[in-house]
Amino acid sequence: MFYSLKNRLIVFFAVLLFVSFGTMSYLFFTESRSIIRSYIESSAYEKMDEYGSFVNMALAQIYDVSSIVFNSHTTKSWATALSDPGLPAGEKMLANIDLSQFLTQTTNNYSIVSSITVYRQEGMWISADNQIMNDSSFKSEQWYDHFITRGNEWVSAHQDPVEVLRSKPFDVLSLLLPIGTFEPSQSKNMMKINVRSAFFLEPLNRIHLGEKGTIFLLDGEGNPILGQHEYASHPEAAKQMGAIRDNRLQNGVVYLKNNQGARDILVYKKLKLNNWLLVGIVPEADLYGKLYKLRASMLIFVALLLVAAIAAAIWLSHGISRPLSRLASAMRYVQIGDFDGAENRITNEDKVRNEVGYVTATFRNMVSRLRQHIKTEFELKLLRQQAEYKSLLMQINPHFLFNTLELLSSLAMQHRIQDTVRVIESLGKMMRFSLKISNDLITLEEEMIYVRHYVSILQIRFADRLHITFQEDETLRQSVIPKFILQPLIENAVKYSFREQAEAKVIIRVRQDHNRLILTVADNGPGIPKELSQQLQAESLASQFEQILNSRSQQIGLRNVLARCQLYYGALFAFKIDSTLQQGTCIELMLPIQGGMTDV
Structure with missing residues (x-):
């Protein structure tokens, strides 16, 4: 009876699963612990290098100030x-x-x-x-x-x-x-x-090692510089500072025992400029806590799988049941989109011995090609969309900066010192805000502050010939929008309004219509031809961003704004152009209202 196929399957599955999963669990745990430790060390060095560069830059500026005062x-x-x-x-x-x-x-x-x-x-x-x-x-x-x-x-x-x-x-x-x-x-x-x-301290607090790890900035004597009082809870680290300062290594790792008897990992890096020290301390249990839980879960999973395998082997006594079972399991993984799981369930055989082997090999090849195709298409589309958005955003600042520099040159030639200072102050605040490219979304309040700085420059340039009116709903100030979408529209409105008349009148409105934020810029310019308005609608619907990036037309500012809104909101974005020749143009941007820094 022992040599029957059913019994042999039971014994074979029991031994195979116990040995393979037991070995895999041990190797996985050991290798994962080594990888996590290596990753934490390399990640800590990388973060410390970035923060160290920031500190060196700041110290260089401080020493520059001291040199100016001294000399x-x-x-x-x-x-x-x-x-x-x-x-x-x-x-x-x-x-x-x-x-x-x-x-x-x-x-x-x-x-x-x-x-x-x-x-x-x-x-x-x-x-x-x-x-x-x-x-x-x-x-x-x-x-x-x-x-x-x-x-x-x-x-x-x-x-x-x-x-x-x-x-x-x-x-x-x-x-x-x-x-x-x-x-x-x-x-x-x-x-x-x-x-x-x-x-x-603020950029230092944004650096994390694990969940409970902390990085401290210490002076040459090993005392915290930034008032990080929690450093006092690591007396074992303070004892190591002398040895760390005396060795010639610029960075390294030290393993310590804390007050609870557990081990802590100390990662340090020396700053060359003034002998300061960056020290990161993270509990080892913090790094491996989830790994220990995963090991226990894997053991439970192995035990349950072993029981299931033994029960299945009692019924599956035919030799073809195993490859068919794996093929069916792989299909389920494909159904939920897990292609790695599907390939792992199907053995890669060098020779096809029967119809089942041919079906299995063909299915594995299909899964591999399908996964590669989906991955390639997704990455290309995502990278292309990100590149298009950043390229559109970079078209705003150079055009505005050149116009403002020409204005400053003119004011300097006219010896209008106060106006020159006001323009420089407004330009400085705008450029400081423009250089913050970490977030593509800002609040409406920040956008309006940026616009008001820009309008103040225009008022100096055109004086009484320019009349700009703001009509705002104060309750919408915290709504979130893509940055720099109003300034190009205002710039176009002023430019075209002055083209055929001595005075320009521009109205900027902010209002809410149900669950949509309506941004309006109206002028008294010559108006936009109907054909051009229809062309802009068609370009927006067709998402012709490459044409906008390469465009040299005078409507690049308006096209830029429409393209960036279309990239961010997709079908949720709409715009309206109401224009009458020789009477003016009104452009409305209709955006979904957001209350936080969350992409649509």
Whole structure:
């Protein structure tokens, strides 16, 4: 009875499944743990490299600011004036005001810097915005003592009294440098450059190692720079800082035992510019917790599968049942779209011995080709759509920038200094916003702020000849739209309105119609021919984005906006062009209302 096909199938399936799945589970667990550990280390190095580059860039700017203050003629003149006992008090006060104005200008030129304060050993300090104080309380501060006695240039996150006086009660990171000499203990004057701790801390908090891992930024003595108090919960890591600083390796991995007896993984990287240290700590259990659960699940699955196989073998005693069963199982995987599972269920035989083998080989070949075809088509379509959208978005800024630069040139030639400054300020805010390309969607409020900066430039350019009116529904400010879809329409409206008349009138409306956001730009220009309006509708329906990208026509701004909205919303987007020749044009964009940063 043992040699019957049924019994042999039972024994064969039991041994095969137990050995194969047991071996696979062990190898899978061991290899997965090695892969996860390697991935965490490489991922940590990569993230630390990116953040290290960010820190080096920021420090370079801070040192640039300190160099400007140190080598400034204004600073030297101030130091000379205050050291002259024969100089009248009024002249000294003028020198103080000149230095404060210089610090204000320098601070405004570097957005990374929160404030710059110059301290005098005699007991006074000067900061931006005409802050001149005879106050020697700073001498009792710990940072001042460490700077004079130890030469510590960097101060970890703390509350600066200067910032508090300016109603800015946030933590700052500070660089201390002497003025007029390179030896702190011999200096009569010193500068303190404050940078918001959040500037370094926010990007650092966005870096994660596992679910509970944290990265800390430490100074040369191994103390947290950014006020990360949770570092105190890792005393075992602090004990390793001396050995890490003394070795010559720029990065590495150390395995520690925490207070609970479990192991932690410490990944570190040294920053070359000022001997700072990036340290990432992640519990090993955090990395492998899900893997242990997966191993237990696999064991349960193996046991259940073994019982099922034994029960199936009792009924399947014919030799053809096994390949047919696998073929049917593979078909089920294909039905749910799992082509890898389908191929794994079908053996790849070198020779076809019978009809069942031919059917199996043909089906496997069909699955492989079908999977490759679907993958290729999906990736090509996705990449093409992303490239088209980014290319359309990049067409906006150069065109606007050239026009604004021409305006600045004209204002400079006319010696209109105030208007030039206003244009530069508006342009700077627009370009700063334009360079934020991480998000393709923004709130309507942000878009309107960007548009108002643009309109302020147009008002300076055209003065009383341009009349622009805003009609907004305040309840729609948090609605989400693709960025830069109003400015090209306004630019076209102004340009064509001035083509045949001395004054241009543009109306910008924002309203809601049921569940749709309606953005309208109306002008008093010459109007759009009916044929062109029909052509734009046809291009939108046909999604002719390649023609728009290569187009050199004057309607590139309008086509660009329509194409980007069509790419983002598809059939949910619609637009309407209402135009009368010699009377004006009204363009309406109809978008679905969104309340969050979520793609349609």
